[in-house]
Each structure stands twice: as C-alpha cells, then as structure tokens.
Amino acid sequence: MATPASKDMTFYTPRLLLTLVSLVTAIAPYIADFNTTHVYNPLWPGHARFHNGQTMSMGAYLGLLTLYKTWVSSSNAVDDHLATPCVVGAAYYVTQASAYYYPGATAWDPPQSFGVGPVHLFVVVPMLSLVGVAFGMERWRVGRQGRGRGKGKAA
Template identity: 65%
Template sequence: MTTLYYTPRFLLTLIALITITVPYLADHNTTHVFNPTWPGHARFRNGQTMSLGVYLGSMTLWKTWSSSSEQDRLWIATVIAAAYYITQG
C-alpha cells in the first residue's frame, strides 16, 4: 500500500492515543479527581469525561483499523475522534 493510504490511519491513530491517554495524565492526580476540596459531583463529572475519552479513542482505533469500506470507515473514525473535542468546547 502507498503512504497516502496509511497517512490518514496513522494520524487518526495518533489522535486516538492522545484522546485516551492525555486526560488521565492531566486529571488523575490530587489537583483534579483526588482533590478533597472538590465536591463529589465535580470529581464524578471529571471521571466521566476521562472515561468518555477512553471510549471515543477506542472506537476511533477500532473504526480506523477495521476492515469495512475505506472511505466510510475513515469518515466515521474522524467524526468519533472529533466528538470528544467538540464536547469540551
């Protein structure tokens, strides 16, 4: 296969891995999830957002590398990857 074939896949894979890992690196500490001064509801919502990142990143990886129609698969993977960042607005 050509580089043009794999470039969108590698970019979507990079975005998916960032979506999965960065929220945990940034928020899974005493300043966010384990902050005793935050109300329980705020910590719950933060954990929920972190979980959303894992779910959407995993779905992006799955759709990027699954064996369905090339154009449809990459389009759906792009929409799934963008959903996390759209909800953060």
C-alpha cells in the same frame, strides 16, 4: 503514475494521523486529571469527581472507537452502518455509568440527597436498552430483507 510505495503512504498516512489523535484522546485526560489537581483533590465534591470521571471515560471511549474505526473495517456495510450510530449513541450513557467507579465520585452533592444509589442508572439503563432494541430491530429488518430478495426468482 503512483508507485506501490506512494500508494502505501497514501493509505497509511491518514490512518497514522488518526491513530495519534485517538491515543492522545484516550490517554491525555488521565495524565492531566487522575491526580491531586482533579480526581484526588480534597477540595472537590464527589459530584465534580463524577463528571470528571465521565469526561475521562468519554476520552477513552472515543479514542478507542476512533482507533477501532481507523484500523478495522467491516466487510459488511450494513453491519457497519448499524453499529456506528449505536456505538456513538451509547457513548454518553456508557461513560456516565463508568463515572461511579472513580475514587470519591458521587451521584449528588449535599444538600441534595436521594435514597436511591446510582440514580443516573435510571437514565443509563433505559437509554442503553433503547439503543440495543434499535440495533436488534434494524438487524432483524435487514436480515429479513436479505432473505426476501431470493424469493420469486426463477432458478
């Protein structure tokens, strides 16, 4: 028979392991890359910095998502079911948008040149909009289903 202490360890050990993974995932890319070998490397073109920034942001995004999902549980399984695929589906586009804010990052390297600034936003904004619309539509559908369950029942 399990003691209360062993139940606590069974509950916390996986969470502690995932916490360690999430912190390494979120922090290690910045330790490894936010220096003269990568972000501040004078030999790197701007577009390489862009993708390096996106990769570092992806580590932070996924690490924080893992930390959140490890320790915060939703009391509503429907909300959790909706939120998780939306947050995961948005990850690539959120981190792509963040990549413009890293030092020296550019959307294109010469000889390519486009008159529009952050041209990737022509992909980022529509894709994040689709995620938002999908989330909103599903929330509406589930809410409508929930309201409809009580109809027709005898009081």
